[in-house]
Amino acid sequence: MFGRLTLDALPHDPVTIGGVAGGTVGLLIIIAAMTYFKKWGWLWREWLTSLDPKKIGVMYIVVAVIMLLRGLADVAMLRAQQAIFATSPNSPISPDLFQQVFSAHGTIMIFFVAMGVIFGLINLIVPLQIGARDVAFPLLNSISFWLFVAGMVLMNVSLGLGEFSAAGWLAYPPLSELAYSPGTGVDYWIWSLQIAGVGSLLSGVNFLITIFLMRRKGMTLMKMPIFVWSVVTSMVLVIFAFPILTATLAMLGLDRLLGMHFFTADMGGNPMMYVNLIWAWGHPEVYILVLPAFGVFSEIVPVFSRKKLFGYTSMVLALIAIMILSFTVWLHHFFTMGAGANVNAFFGIMTMVIAVPTGVKVFNWIFTMFRGRVSFQTPMLWFMAFVATFTIGGVTGVLMAVPGIDFVVHNSLFLVAHFHNMIIGGVLFGAFAAYAYWFPKFTGFRLHEGLGKVAFWCWLVGFLVAFLPLYALGFMGAVRRMDHYDASLGWQGLFIAAGVGVLIILLGVFFQVVQLAYSVWKRKELAVGPDPWGGRTLEWATSTPIAEYNFATLDAVHDRDAYWTVKKAHEKLSAQYYDIHVPNNSGYGALIGAAALGVGFALIWHIWWLAGVSMIALIALVISSTQRTDVEHVITAREVALTEKRLRGKRA
Amino acid sequence: MKSWHAVVAIILLPIIIGLAVFAYASTQHVPVFDPQGSVGAHEKDLILFTLALSTVVVIPVFLMLGIFAWRYRDTNHKAAYTPDAEGNRWLELLWWGIPIAIIAVLSVVTWVSTHALDPNKPLESTVKPLNVQVVALQWRWLFIYPEQRIASVNELVIPAGTPVNFRITADGPMSALWIPSLGTQVYAMTGMSSKLSLIADHTGTFRGSNSNISGTGYSDMYFNVKALPSRQDFDSWVKAFNDRPKHEHLDLDQYLTFAKPTHDKSVQYLHLHDVSLYDEIVSKYAHSDSGHHSSKHEGHEE
């Protein structure tokens, strides 16, 4: 009846029990509060079923933030273990738990934090920047989001039922095969990523079509805001890379589910094929995350320098160059797998070539400040910190691109330091900059600047203290993913430093939470108009809060900095309103997500009847969702006029 | 805090914290920067060369970031202000050009060094190399000296000054053999035999470990490499061991029990009965067919 799901699946060790108990209590409190305040209907109507990309974007980010907190809790455990308990025989964290935790940390941070933040940002900003009222396929967008949520839920169920993968965030076989990982952990990993991955793939299609077909009249490709360009390149990578992930996970899943032999050690299976496939997805994935972050900085630097972006064309070319090159370097993740010198040298050189367009971007950002008027509000501080840290990451990246150097630092903590340098310094700092920059657009008030700066300094110092020691540890021979080591090696001092760094980062997170709470509390004092920074692109032309339809009128665009030119010329927006079609809410996204969750859960626990039922439900829901008739409703020109008066009248 | 304080702090913090880490680390043993063999020495030089080359970009970036941010701060009304400047073709050509030139230099270095350091290629030496076969197990290392008929567990004895030609495989999850003091690491995989050639130029004891996660005993998969002063010392060590009563043997049957997962970290020395044991371990995963797997056995396809 319940497949291999028995009472044994409940957690045994005190650390996990604590985590699960804490999570459950938190969830129950939220549920109780929601029920008490009778907010379920509101939540369902206003948020969960909404097809408005602005709301879907917010929901992505809420999920990502919750996952960020879990990922940070995970890493606090890891570093505590390595700094304090690693040299003692009695550690509260067993090797198995330690391995589950770092596998979960990597998986969560990449798939459910970084991807969530990026897709959230794209949902919020792209339609506004291209001057559109919606995305190409609103329901599909909601389905993508709910598949992301289903993957996230499934991954977190592993805390309380069964176990999570202990095979690292990319689950190399044969370790991840049945022979060495017979439990449910790797299955959780496979199916939560598979479900979330399909969601990402659909989003990729959706946003490419949105950008290519729904731009405002007059906005040619070379007049698009640079953030939109970065999203184009990122989404092209999604479309090319994610099918490879889907196929690879499916094959590993078939190995485990039906005893096939794609990547097993025996019966002709070829684990190296998996390593190739997973990195053919995995390397582009890094750029899927970091290119939009580049886009964010390319928006922020001109606005805070009050000057046009330096070398727009170069920036676009650099994005495209990175996009193409990112598919030609995957082998640098395994130079030490014994490929010949020609192959290694080729992939090493291709990897270094990526440094060229990336370097061009850095120089262009810096020269955007040249002869500008630079103001150092938090978004700009994040930019400065990004350049400083990303440059260090770039150098260590070029180091490892030389196969001869990689040979002696691969899989050491040097590698760990390098990619955290890129992902925290690049993606996360970009996300924080975007958060400070666009927050007032969607809420009508700014985040408190002083607290934001405190959080910023904590993050920057914490990041440097947490990761620079890891470079040294790598040179000292410390490998990654190690839960204990001998005290005589002299590593503990640097591990303690790294642990302190994590604490400082956590302090930064604490100040971010305080900043948000305080800003909401003081929102009257912090209130700002629709264009607080002197924005250059179309999102700042909307009212704040932004109307459901984004733009009342669709005036043609003449220039790259579309809104800047309008403001400079004191042009008036047209006031001739027409009826506007907006999509109706739909519960299909949530239902399809639930069905996918059912399929995933059933396949993990071998509950075949549930798998069948969920699969049929999933197919039926998809078919039925294509047959909707009440797709959209009309906001009449009169209503638009009234709304505009209400939203803009206040602060004319 | 004035804005320029922030600018200076952002640029100085990585440098200060980096120097602090550097200062601390230099009081500790850093094997990658203290190589004990020619392979590691070559790799250390490569690291230093690449770092030096990258300063050509890094220093201007840090300087310009700081100077521009400070000079063009919004409170400085004396500085020039060109809000509509869109770029400058020559400047942009310059920073497409400079990185391309640097990468071109580095590419040549990469091409040459990658071939020189190719682990598939035995080290050139006038000294007859020592052959060692390595099997990564869950969770210990088995070293086989086929010519000396010795098998050792979790400890490797080699002569200094003699190239050691390793053949490396796994009988379990993928692992990787890494001896930081000596240089290059290589993955160990079932059904395959990776090659690696290292040399210790000095006497000493060096730590080696597994650098690829392979299950719960992964962190315990470290071992010592003992480099004896000379080939003669090594030969007499071999002779002394072989003269001892042969109580502990290793052949295929015993190996099958021996290879079961264990957290036993002890060092053992065994008499090797079955000289072809290593090949049997490799081929037991490759009992396919048609000869197409020959490439899988020995090295890898180019």
Added chain:
Amino acid sequence: MKDAVEEKFLFNKTTIGFWLYLMTDCILFASLFATFAVLRHATAGGPSGSQIFEMPLVMAETIILLTSSFTCGLALVALKARKITQMVVALASTYILGAAFLTIEISEFAKLIGEGNGPAHSAFLSAFFTLVGTHGLHIFMGLLWLLVLVAMLMRRGITSKWVRQMTLFALFWHFLDLVWIFIFTVVYLMGVAK
């Protein structure tokens, strides 16, 4: 007038979106093809392609699927000419041929599994079953889609939405044909050639 413009716009969006989807599907198949190419000789002591493929059946499958693509094209021609009866006949033929293809494929699979040559028997067989099976799964989805199209037709007649869906279905079906040609060549022809 405005509606017509918007309709055309929507049509483009959906069609181009579908093309993009097909491209992602291409990459999915490419990954499976690549894996098959790597594992085709990894028979682990089990049978190779030439020992288990029944070429007459495979030829029959190929001809059936090509014909179904042809009838699908005919349905589109009939739709353009508004010859509804002909279109329905052509669609019915497409369905029957597709179902026949799937039946042969499933019986081929069942026979192999019955003989002990199931997908768990060797890496080669895993890759074979998965590649061919993924195509089969797509055919199954296509047949399901065709049923939905017929149901839509019976409920609401020929609407612009229906025409769009029908066009996309035809695109999908031809795409599957193309994939099959590759499977036929790479898996079967090259499999027995060795």
